[in-house]
Amino acid sequence: MARGSEDPFALFDGAQRYRSYHENAGEPNSPSAGLPAPGHRPVEDTTDGAPASVRPLRLASPPVEPSLPEVAALPIAATGVPAAPRRPSMFRRRRFPTADDRAALAAHEMRVRQWTSARSRNVLIANTKSSGKTITCLVLGGVLASIRGGSVAVTEATPMAGDLAARAEGCPDLGLGELVRVIHDVRSIGELSAFTAPQSSHATVIGSPSVRGPLRAGDIVAVRRLLDTYYALTVTDTANSTSENAFGAALSSTDAVVIPVTCSLASIRGAYNTLQAIYERRSQSSLEQRVVIVATRDGGPEDPALRAEFLPRLQQLGHPVIEVPFDPALRDDSRELSLSDLSERSRYAWTAVAAAVVDALSTAPGDPLIINPSSSENGETTNRTTHLGG
Structure with a gap:
């Protein structure tokens, strides 16, 4: 075609072929279909050496993506696209505590502060090893003392020295072992304070800062009687085995039991063993009606199915089950534990x-669980508590 042609595509060798794509795409029976346009050189077929005719190119319609109903929409992670981590908004990060949380906290503190009793009370922390007994003992005693302004003693009823003194604040020179040797000579709170470790929560810890001999059942009862004289509340850590004589003596002289339990088979078995030991004494003081279960988290791996199975079972027994969140300050056993180290969520729980x-x-x-041996008159025993402060 001449350079002055009106068709601008005539300058290119494939102009006629381009025109045939569009003019003959929808006319397969057209006389000019499959024939080369004037002035166009046919494309040679290199497969057999014979010239091949230029056939029209049929453009198929673009494929349509199959549509899925909304309920069948795949999540991003399943489509091969990595899910971008979502950073919680400022509103969500600051949502706790809500107004309801603060109201519940105020109600709980009021109940703890206003509680009174005609005699001293004792709370036993019981379960097997690796269930957080010592931490529960320190935190619970600290929370009670901080709300009530003191008059809470934290001690242990373990045959051998436990970890109570190691996790508590302070490094006293004397402890439970030395107190047991002179327990019948203590006549005042000042003399008793020589064996204690005061805490910033206003609680008083009487642990074992040094190696001591084993505690017998009579020693545990004597310690309980002395602490009842000067403290309104006593929180006691216990041994790992429920078959120990020390555990039996502590269980027979307590008013309530707290069982901390983690999501592990060993801890769950220990909780059921503790409950079994408590149920065996139900005819004596109905202690099984005053058991509180604390579901703790130690930061280790948990089986959701296991947790979903055993917590409802404990609730079916009629015991209150309270879950507390994981707190790194409670797991770090390389330093002293202070109540101020707890997170806000942990303190609420x-x-x-x-x-x-x-x-x-x-x-x-209301009757005292420990009878004062000096109150026997004429061969008859009179129930009289040794607590002096009410």
């Missing part, structure tokens, strides 16, 4: 535990 414990203590019998 442990205050709820303290309120549940106080509710359980309110239903304990």
